[in-house]
Amino acid sequence: MIQWKHVANFAGLKRSYFHELFLRETGMTPKSYQHKLLMKRASQLLRESNLAVTAITDKLGYLTFDPFTQHFSAYYGVSPKQYRLNPKRLEKQAPSLPLIGKTKSPIGDLTC
Secondary structure: OOHHHHHHHHHHHHHHHHHHHHHHOOOOOOHHHHHHHHHHHHHHHHHHOOOOHHHHHHHHHOOOOOHHHHHHHHHOOOOOOHHOOHHHHHHHHOOOOOOOOOOOOOOOOOOO
């Protein structure tokens, strides 16, 4: 997981100011943005791989299965298993991610 305080330090900014700029540019907190990226990656792995959900849990850095399932279910409205069975129908329900780095930012290009 990204340590946002380290990103702020690297950019030469205080953590609170970095948070304020990030929120202004993206409409999301850094933590929320990271969570959405994680859920997008989870959905991609469920759609495009044959990895077991427990393997995806490990790959994404979760220590146990339950928090991953809770986060995924809260984000997509269905369990990872249900999502894997019918991802096309459920893709439209996922919240969209704001694009970073497409506008001029006072803290530079934040694309990952």
